[in-house]
Amino acid sequence: MTLISFVVPAFRVQGYLRECLDSLLDQPVRDIEVIGVDDGSPDACGDILTEYAARDPRVRALLLPANAGLGPARNAGLDRATGEYVWFLDGDDWLAPDCLPEVADRLTATRPDVLLVDHVRVHWDERATRSALPEVFPEPPGAATFRLAERPEALRLLHTAWNRLVRREFLTGLGLRFAPGWYEDVAFSYPVLLAAGRIGVLDRVCVNYRQRRAGAITRTLDDRHFEVFDQWHRVFRFLDERPDLVGLRPAVFERMIWHYLTVLGNGDRIAPALRPAFFQRITADHRHFRPAGGYPVPDGWDGLKHRLVAAGGWHTFSALRTANQARETARSAGRRARPVARRTARGARDALLHEYYRAELRRPIDPTLAVYAAYWYRGYACNPAAVHAAARRLAPQVRGVWIVRRDRVDTLPPGIEYVVAGTRDCQRVLARARWLVNNVNFPDFVRKRPGQVHVQTHHGTPVKVMGLDQQRYPLGAVGMDFAGLLRRVERWDYSVTSNAFSTQMWDRAYPADYVRLEVGYPRNDRLVTATAEEVRAVRAGLGITPDERVVLYAPTHREHLPGYRPPFDPYRLLDVLGPAGRLLVRSHYFHDRDGRARRRAEGRVVDVSAVASVEDLYLAADVLVTDYSSAMFDYAVLDRPIVIYAPDRDAYRLARGVYFDVTAEPPGAVALTFEELREVFRGGAETGEPAERARQAFRERFCRWDDGHAAERLVRRVFLGEPG
Structure with a gap:
């Protein structure tokens, strides 16, 4: 049996989904399956899932016909899971590298019903903040398992579905499903802890919880935040059906009030006009669900908020909150104050x-x-x-x-x-x-x-x-x-x-x-519509005769290595191009572009860095040699041979970062050393059948819209207001 089934719902996360999937599939554990659920997403999530499923048998793509919401999407994935454990991971989050072996070892060694794992919040500016796990478990929890009654402090960990793995048979035996609506994690994460006979804790950061600038419901002003009440009511119905869990009711109740106050206290969620009504709902639930023997009221300001909720004191609560916000704003303004710089001429x-x-x-x-x-x-x-x-x-x-x-x-x-x-x-x-x-x-x-x-x-x-x-x-x-x-x-x-x-x-x-x-x-419209006569004119303008075979070398800029140039000897390359070969060399626009005419002819090697139109160079060239430059995508429109020359591939990927490996998914032949580059041309690999297949796959992926009408589509949409 597969050890872990990852269920990955995806809705409007096309920019992050690849990183999520790669973080699962690149783990050094093969005994997994990934069920990607396209929740009727209007972007490319479904296409991405289908693409990954086509190239990796561990991935299955489930395309829902319409948006059902996060809870029902997870249920759909759960219904197709076959693993011993299920891990629900959101499509915009990702796993820490190499964390899965530790997870797998702990699962096989202890066989818990629920394994809690640590996480960090990764903000848009790359700041990472720790979870509450070190505070909840100040002593390393070790490999021992426990029931919630023995360690009720586990309730204080973030109540999400993605920071816990759940044994699938235990979950299906409970008959527990994700409820529809917002805050769907609440009615799932607390019941699985309450019912579990064996809970484990792995104090290893496994999940990177992305804090997006926009798009998350925690930053959405909407009256749907009132749905949090329905989710907590489901938790207490679960408790009511299990008299043996009555001893945990005070701790669960405290978490409920804490959560309500957290939602209310976030100014990005509840509109000012709705805050009194939200507070009244908290008061009503406080009176309805409060345990007969009381509950552990927090100390300090948090405790005061609980007491104001119990008394229904909205006006006092609101006044104190406003005063605290004003005081914090004044402190922040003082920290930001800076002396005014003297004005220069x-x-x-x-x-x-x-x-x-x-x-x-x-x-x-x-x-x-x-x-x-x-x-x-x-x-x-x-x-x-x-x-x-x-x-x-x-x-x-x-x-x-x-x-x-x-x-x-x-x-x-x-x-x-x-x-x-x-x-x-x-x-x-x-x-x-x-x-x-x-x-x-x-x-x-x-x-x-x-x-x-x-x-x-x-x-x-x-x-x-x-x-x-x-x-x-x-x-x-x-x-x-x-x-x-x-x-x-x-x-x-x-x-x-x-x-x-x-x-x-x-x-x-x-x-x-x-x-x-x-x-x-x-800009690529011209490449599509250029006639043979125009190509001949461009070549003639560059001094290229009809019988010459032109190779354009256009490397990209290395920000991390100022002044770096890839190892490249144009004359040794000309040796293998033959007597009809002509080499055009063009620097990135960050180099050599100071407005001076720098084009110079040196026999069959020409520096074309100052040629104003790169499209002219594309039309003139029979072959493009490049590395990580976007030139390859434009040149591919012409359906001519492309050679990737990436002598610093590994260093570039580590220092500068890439979205995909152009040597693994190239538009043609690949060379990692200059001698390999010479060998490509010596043996004709740039025009061989493997290069042709690679170029066609590359064009299918990246050039579908380059049909000569891109500018027209843009003008009609933006300037003329015509529908897309």
Whole structure:
């Protein structure tokens, strides 16, 4: 029999689900099964579960026809579980690496009905806070098992389904199911402890409990929080049916009142107008369920709250709560106070510009104005340029203005209206534009006005981790202000993605309430629609003759290794390319891009770092060699050979972090050393059948939306208001 059945319900967690599943399947214990339950999720959760089930026989995907809620979704997974133990893990949480052997050893050694495991809360800023387990069990609990009557303090552990493994036959024998509604864990987690004959505790952190910025019910203002009362009533009905558990009623009652007060005390849950009614419900339950012999009332302020609940003293309770909040706010303000820095001459100039910007904010929005920018004002490029071109054709009533650096003005195509960054003209259009389109973020001072629409087009499909995920890889995130990043992300109305994978990763990297526009990358439309004549013209413009075979080498940037260049000898590579070979070398835009013309020809090796349009280079190249760059996803649209050259694969993955291993799921042939790269071309592996199969699978996964109409879809949705 399988030892552990993991039941993983998934609803709107597409950005986190892969990490959850990987944390289970990568454990050094094979005797598991994973039942992934797509609870009618409107995002890609079902596709992800199906994908994992197709490649790992330990995974089964259960796709519910409609959203049933967390409790019923867990029940559906439980009905299909075959393991000796069941572990309910939420789709946005994940297991600590290598924790499962200890869990498995404890289960097989003691055979408990319930095994409690430790966890940490992992906040969006990567802070981790411990659970109450060390306080509840200050002495290591060891391997001994117990009944709840012997250790009633176990009730003080967090009442969730995911911090406990339950023996399946014990659970089905109880006939216990998850109830529908919010706070469904309550009516499950307490009864299993109350009824268990053998409870074990493993003081090993096993679960990473994700504290999301948005999306959790604990941060949702909703009257559904009143459903907590129904869940606790179910617990007491369970107690009433078991007279032998009467001695535990006082401890359970104290936990109930504590939980009610916790829900009420969280200002993100109960609307102010509903708090008196919620308090009255607490008072009613206090009077109805209070044990005849009393219960252990806490000391101090917590005890006072219990007494006010018993007396129905809402007004006193509310006044004391307000006073405490005001006192804490004053303390926090004192801690945040900082001396005002002396203003420099440049600071004074910036201040004047910002004052002008604020004045312009008071003027009406121009309903016909769209502002575009790309790569920190480097010029006319990438997705914003493709959107601008499509808008001129499909929405000619929209006036498009570009923001560019002064030293990049001469790179703009003829007829492009622009303003120079850092001028009053720039501040004016930022303040008054109806639409703001960028492939990076606008500066921090830019405010999101009511009526403005911010469109984040991004500039690549992510291989390396991005956004908040970079917090786990500090070498690649030096100097990043993650709180500031989130404030910028909050301005987005639309996030444009080229494929489902990007949508999922941006969800976790940039969590906010924006619309996901999975329409393809507008910049790739040109790659789809380019004619043979256009390709010939591009090649001729780069000095490439029709009979030359062109290899484009485009490595990515290593933030964790400033100045690093992968080992690459262009002339030794030319030796195996043959006399018809031509090599184009392009640096990442973080390197060598200072506005000077740097293109130079050195025989058959050409530095093309200063070529403005990377799409020209894609069209000109017969083969792409890259590493962890998003270039591979764009180039794959052309259905031409791609070679992954990743000599620092392991170091890059550990130091910078990746969302998936491009050497395991490549778009073509793979080389881990320069000699292997030469051998790929020497033996023709870049065009062989295995490379072809890999490229087709890669294209199917990442290029579905690249059909030449991405920019049109975006313009029709964002500028013309047509339905998606």
